[in-house]
Amino acid sequence: MPRAxxxxxxxxxxxxxxxxxxxxALVARKLPRLLALARRMLGDPAEAEDVAQExxxxxxxxxxxxxxGAARFDTWMHRVALNLCYDRLRQRxxxxxxxxxxxxxxxxxxxxxxxxxxxxxxxxxxxxxLPARQREAIVLCHYQELSNIDAADLMGVSVEALESLLSRGxxxxxxxxxxxxxxxxxxxxxxxxxxx
Amino acid sequence: MDAERFEALAAAYGAExxxxxxAERAAAQAFMEADRAGAERLLFESRLVDAMLDASPVxxxxxxxxxxxxxxxxxxxxxxxxxFDIGRWAAAGAALACACVVGIVAGAGAVQRITADGQAxxxxxxxxxxxxxxxxxxxx
Numbered sequence: 001m002p003r004a005x006x007x008x009x010x011x012x013x014x015x016x017x018x019x020x021x022x023x024x025a026l027v028a029r030k031l032p033r034l035l036a037l038a039r040r041m042l043g044d045p046a047e048a049e050d051v052a053q054e055x056x057x058x059x060x061x062x063x064x065x066x067x068x069g070a071a072r073f074d075t076w077m078h079r080v081a082l083n084l085c086y087d088r089l090r091q092r093x094x095x096x097x098x099x100x101x102x103x104x105x106x107x108x109x110x111x112x113x114x115x116x117x118x119x120x121x122x123x124x125x126x127x128x129x130l131p132a133r134q135r136e137a138i139v140l141c142h143y144q145e146l147s148n149i150d151a152a153d154l155m156g157v158s159v160e161a162l163e164s165l166l167s168r169g170x171x172x173x174x175x176x177x178x179x180x181x182x183x184x185x186x187x188x189x190x191x192x193x194x195x196x
Numbered sequence: 197m198d199a200e201r202f203e204a205l206a207a208a209y210g211a212e213x214x215x216x217x218x219a220e221r222a223a224a225q226a227f228m229e230a231d232r233a234g235a236e237r238l239l240f241e242s243r244l245v246d247a248m249l250d251a252s253p254v255x256x257x258x259x260x261x262x263x264x265x266x267x268x269x270x271x272x273x274x275x276x277x278x279x280f281d282i283g284r285w286a287a288a289g290a291a292l293a294c295a296c297v298v299g300i301v302a303g304a305g306a307v308q309r310i311t312a313d314g315q316a317x318x319x320x321x322x323x324x325x326x327x328x329x330x331x332x333x334x335x336x
Contacts, residue, residue: 015270023269031257031265039255049261056265063270120253127252141209142249148209148217159217166208170245177248 008073016063027056030074033144034081040139041085043128051084078144079154082136089132119180126176134169137162197223203238210249211242 006012008029014022034055038048058080059073066073127135133155140151141162152162197220205224209215216224228235 018270018272024266027262027265031262035255035257053265057268060270119251123248123252163208174245180248
């Protein structure tokens with residue numbers, strides 16, 4: 001099946017010519033997505049900004065030699081950003097061998113009621129607690145809304161493997177965030193008992 | 197699509213049809229239409245997880261970051277013309293030729309005018325001389 005045309009193709013051609021309006025348009029279009037990807041993969045705003053900035057530096061170098069058709073520019077940018085995220089996660093692992101990380105905040109009790117910001121922070125912590133590949137699958141499919149084929153391609157796995165990572169990741173989230181949903185804790189515990 | 201596959205889809209991709217694989221979306225939606233209550237039961241847990249995931253805040257890019265990235269972008273390339281631009285050389289040649297023609301015409305006109313003026317002066321001078329001579333030669 002022929003690939004759909006790359007919606008960024010014309011923009012990249014203009015970026016390669018140094019058209020200032022195209023540079024601004026590409027940043028406006030991609031920066032929020034890439035920043036969100038890096039922020040959710042790394043859980044650190046400053047590191048996420050560094051990753052976004054580095055991804056764009058590479059995009060500026062890539063634009064003049066970009067050949068449309070092989071891959072979408074958006075997918076290529078995602079791949080660069082993910083690689084940069086994994087570089088940083090590897091560095092963290094090396095550091096954590098020397099000093100164990102702080103325990104994640106358990107958060108407020110379920111009956112206290114949560115502000116939206118606290119709830120968001122809890123979800124982010126739960127995401128960070130997932131194995132990196134499960135987190136990557138959820139970030140690409142849920143937040144970045146990539147197709148299953150594009151996400152699997154980016155991750156270098158089959159669609160079946162992607163589905164397995166997604167299911168396991170979502171199940172872990174449901175268990176770790178069970179106290180946030182009415183009746184969720186009971187349901188999640190039941191799932192654990194039944195090994196689902 | 198059977199209930200088992202529908203449940204597996206929801207467990208992996210969530211409860212929103214827009215996130216389901218394109219190849220299976222129509223079949224999954226047909227399954228939902230056929231048994232809405234049953235499908236909703238299967239989607240319940242996935243809806244909870246979707247809602248939890250959606251509570252994660254969307255990070256906003258700061259103006260400083262945006263400006264720094266734009267500033268690092270490629271600069272407009274200078275308009276580089278080839279050394280032997282035939283059109284450019286032809287235009288320059290034509291302009292030079294025009295200037296030459298104008299110069300020659302103007303110069304020739306000036307010479308002609310000077311010559312004519314000189315001749316006129318000589319004729320007048322000659323005529324004056326005759327008159328003087330006539331006056332001197334005439335007895336009082």
